[in-house]
Amino acid sequence: MVNYYYLEGNPSDSQYYWFVNNSNFDSSIWFEYFRIGTPFMRWINYPFAVLLKLPFWVGHFLFSIIGLMAVFQLFKLITLIVGNSSARFNSSIAALWLLLPNLHFWTSGITKEVICLLCIVTVFLQTYLKQWWSWQVVIAAITLALLRPHVLLMLTSGIGAAYLILVPLSRKRKLLYTALLFIMLLIFYLMVCQIIHIDPWDIDRWLLNNHRWRDSFIGSGSYVPIQYYNYPYKLFTFFFRPFFYDVSHPYGWILSIKNLLVFGLLIWSAIRYILKYKMVKWNVTLLSMLLFNIIGALIYIQRYAGLGIFARTRSMFIPFFI
Structure with missing residues (x-):
């Protein structure tokens, strides 16, 4: 409602x-x-x-x-x-x-x-x-x-990489699976290029397109100049902002409190991992979730520059990040 x-x-x-x-x-x-x-x-x-x-x-x-x-x-x-x-x-x-x-x-x-x-x-x-x-x-x-073929590309990248890292495979089978993964990712990438009408091999056009997308957020109430941030702060912006210093609307306070809780959970989890890293048992699903978040964040911070769109987009990521 x-x-x-x-x-x-x-x-x-x-x-x-x-x-x-x-x-x-x-x-x-x-x-x-x-x-x-x-x-x-x-x-x-x-x-x-x-x-x-x-x-x-x-x-x-x-x-x-x-x-x-x-x-x-x-x-x-x-x-x-x-x-x-x-x-x-x-x-x-x-x-x-x-x-x-x-x-x-x-x-x-x-x-x-x-x-x-x-x-x-x-x-x-x-x-x-x-x-x-x-x-x-x-x-x-x-x-x-x-x-959203780009989301499928991120998801397949995370799962494929996790599988190749954690599952013991013979050298021949690992090469075969790597080739299959590359083909799948190439198909999804070409689908993304078809949607946005970009030559898949024109890197300069990609960079220009991303620049224009970021500039389209200028003038909105949630615009942030993310292209000028360093990468750690870019990732912080994607996952945890708006924070209290960004608040200009009552809804921002709710988001800030939620983001503080999630950030606190991250710090708490990191400390527990450091203290008990020998007891942590990774599996393909857990590593896939981590890689999916990292890959997704690194892609979206190249294209978006608004706290509002970050809050909406990370609803696909933050449940698995937690």
Whole structure:
């Protein structure tokens, strides 16, 4: 409800995805929207918004159900990971982080992040269960490829690297898997280039495009000159800002308190890891989550320059970071 009323007064892409304004309607048939990127988001919503003419608030309700499914999947994953390595108390503490408002705010509206989060947590859950090619993984991967291929690229990079690092393989098999991983990443990269209409081999055009994207945030209330920060502060900005010194709105205080808790958890976890590093047992899923966060952050800080878009984007990352 909070997300719905917020977007009612602050128009966003959600209205476009749900065909809210008359100017968004056209004579196109449903499957003309079956294309990579934003058109696929509209293809998903077309039967409900156009054919059934369901109101905007119903769309929020439907996407809230998807977001809740992602949270339940995440809780199941936390229970499996923590339950196998620690006491029930730690499992309960970890589950409490699912109550943080930012996660539920951004997973209760008509956004791509809602669907992406469900797909990501599904893949991580299936990899933890060692169901590498289950139907859930296939559907999640196809959905991400059509909706946000760059997120699938980050996810595949993290899982592939973790698998090659931790799973004992013969030299021949490791070379084969590395080649397959490279081919998959190349395909996803070309899909990203197709969406933004960039020559995949033109590095200067990529840098210029990223510069223009960052400049597009100038004038917004949440703009930050991230291109002038050093890399540690860039990563801090992506994961933990807005912080208290950024606050200019009551909502900023809520975000700052949440970010302080997450930052405190990171420090606490780092200290515990240093003290008990010999007892820590990494597996493919845990290392995949860590690499997914690092890769995703390093990519997004090249392109975004707004605290608001960081808060929304990291809803796909911070649950696994925690």
